[in-house]
Amino acid sequence: MNSDNKQITDTVPFDVRKVREDFPILAETVHGKPLVYFDNAATTHKPLQVINRLQHYYLHENSNIHRGVHALSQHATGEYEKSRRTIQKFINASSEKEIIFTRGTTESINLVAQSFGAKFIAQDDEIIISGMEHHSNIVPWQLLCERTGARLKILPFDLNGELQMEELPGLITAKTKLISVVHASNSLGTVNPVEDIIALAHSHGIPVLIDGAQAVQHMPVDVQKLDCDFYVFSGHKLYGPTGIGVLYGKTKYLEAMPPYQGGGDMILSVTFDKTIYNELPYKFEAGTPDIAGGIGLGAAIDYLNTIGMDAIAAYEHQLSDYVIEKFTNIDKVQLIGNAKKRVGSFSFILDGIHPHDIGTILDFDGIAIRTGHHCTQPVMQRFCIPATARLSLGIYNTREEIDFFVQSIHKVFEVFS
Amino acid sequence: MINSELRELYQQVILDHNKNPKNFGKIDPHNHSAEGFNPLCGDHLFIYLQTEGDVITNISFEGGGCAISKSSASLMTEALKGKSITEAKEFFERFHNMVTGQASEDDDFEDLDKLAIFQGVRDFPVRVKCASLSWHTMIAALDNNNKSISTE
The missing domain is CATH 3.90.1150.10 (Aspartate Aminotransferase, domain 1)
Known part of the structure; x- marks a missing residue:
């Protein structure tokens, strides 16, 4: 140096x-000693700005969203949707419709495995993940493979903990339908060359999911610059509440994908003959969400932006x-x-x-x-x-x-x- | 400065058995065996027993884990060699009650002899599984031969 x-x-x-x-x-x-907290990859602590925001919501704003004509409901809806726009700007998504609230990274990946999988992945197709994935980016794909008869292929890493990128071209075939890779490894700390993976995948017309659970809290992330097709992360590792997370997806894929869960909020109209699904992002948000969590996550991002x-x-x-x-x-x-x-x-x-x-x-x-x-x-x-x-x-x-x-x-x- | 509660957990006997475990390795012949696994911390061991009638004539363990699990396995094999199956199961009950803090306060566990050094474990709830993994595996070996067990 x-x-x-x-x-x-x-x-x-x-x-x-x-x-x-x-x-x-x-x-x-x-044990009588000042807390020294070095377990931030498991979960981060919450600043007062987030804690106070959650309290303020329950003290002054609590209401169900997207359905009431009354003032509180409109206000809560406004705050929840404002948070969605905060997240959109935070990762520079092109539209707030591309920001789906989930329970966390795990649910985001499961959503894609279920919904993208149902539409785009069939018997003998192939999905590529890396050897350093968290179980949450392994098991949903294994379940999908069991359901469909697709195959999971693994991009290995070396003993420094770096992906063996030279192996990737050989793993990609005409049957490869998705690549899902971790942005930063929770156990090794490695930041992967996701830009190179995405560029190579796109040259073959293959979409890429990036697991950003250990990345968004450490570095600026721009999903348009990365050009990833899906990006997923959790609120609680980003100084926000537990129980809330994000799935970013490009509109073209989210539009083509079937709903993940059925219920209220994800429909435009329901009759016993036919149900018309709601537009994005609500198509993927069945049921009353973690409203306070969503608003709290917005407060966490506002806090990080001040730094x-x-x-x-x-x-x-x-x-x-x-x-x-x-x-x-x-x-x-x-x-x-x-x-x-x-x-x-x-x-x-x-x-x-x-x-x-x-x-x-x-x-x-x-x-x-x-x-x-x-x-x-x-x-x-x-x-x-x-x-x-x-x-x-x-x-x-x-x-x-x-x-x-x-x-x-x-x-x-x-x-x- | 090492805290006294910590010293209570990591007693010299425990550290010695961790470093130089007794009855380590696979015994041949053996007529009972089981695999024990603690998926949370990665402790993984095998217990082998040779019994004749009701008597445990030989017992050993193999595998790896933390100091508590390894020394517990080592001391268990020492304690059970030559004992009857019934006695082994009684020992298990007593040991389990001790590390989970279920016994009465004035119980000094004198009958458990050397195994009584694991009393400190009851102050560390997350470590109870470490101390008892080998014991659960031993019981599994006696009851359901060749099955694998998990703490979770």
Whole structure:
């Protein structure tokens, strides 16, 4: 790293202390120690701006949407739809009709597997996913393959945790109907070259779904620039509420796809002879949704926009470099995943010490990390390990917390010495 | 500074058995076996038993897991070798009650001998499965030969 770069990376892009004040949970103590929360890839904490927005909704606005002529219902509908436009702008979708509210990433993928699958995927067709997918981007496709007789093909990754892109052209055939790939890996931290995958897929006329569950909170995402056909993410990993998520889809596909669930709100008219489905996005939103969650997610995005996704990406990049530097200086620590382009999720193992034991000992210092297979068992199998410990960063983490983490890792060695 | 509750969980005997487990590997012959799996943390082990009549003449385990699960398996095999199947099942009940905190407070688990060091586990609810995986697997091996069991 040359001196110019050093100067840039040492400039903190926003006031982290001020951000921390927005997250009341960070004042909690665990086993008598201040909470150090490094499990952001599992879920992020919520700023007051989101918590207050949810409370405000239930105190002053609660009503069902899209159906009442009364003032409260109209107001709630307005706020919910405003949130949809906030999300549209956040990922730069061309129309708010392309933003479907779901329960989360998992439901978004299941929706596409069910609905796109019913329309476009038949026996002997092929779907390509990568070897580093979360189970939620594996199992829905396996279920689809069982139903239709289609086949699932896997794009492998190397021991640095980078996709073996040279293998992709050989996997694509005339029968390939969809490619579904994770944008950033939850267990390896790898940011995949999704632009290249999308360009190659489109040259064969194949649509691409990008699982952005671990990407949207870390970097600016522009779905039009990516030119992906579907993009999915969860609200709760984006500093928003649980129970709400997003499916972005290009209009041409969403229009062609049949409804996912039937019920209220997704219809224009129902008779026992014929039901006419509602237009986008409502065609895919049967039943009363998580209204507060949708509005809360809008508040979370508003909050992130006040900091700026570029500033967040820059700050987390600095923190990530610091984590790598610290890890490099500890013997007997092995990072699992060393991709050049990455987000701040770090899987690691300690020589001779099981991740579960690491997690228990760190918990005693108030440090929350995840241990286990991170719902990516095929990734664990690739590295021939049963589990890892994982540190994952968020906007409120600090260098001091990383220093404290390193001290605690030494304590793990001490217990097992 | 290592917290005393933590030291209570990771006692020296547990650490020793984790490092140098007893009765590790597949015994031949064996007439009972089962596979145990904790999908949440990836603990995965096999229990092998050789019985003659009602007596466990030999027992071993194979596989990997955290310090708690590995040492528990190791100490279990030590405790059960030479015991009757009925005694093994009684031990299981006692051990299970101890780690899940279901026994009375003045119970010191003296009858469990070395296994009593797992008392600390009851303060760590998420670790109870680690300590009891080998025991559930042992029971599965005796009851349903060659079946695999899961903690979930």
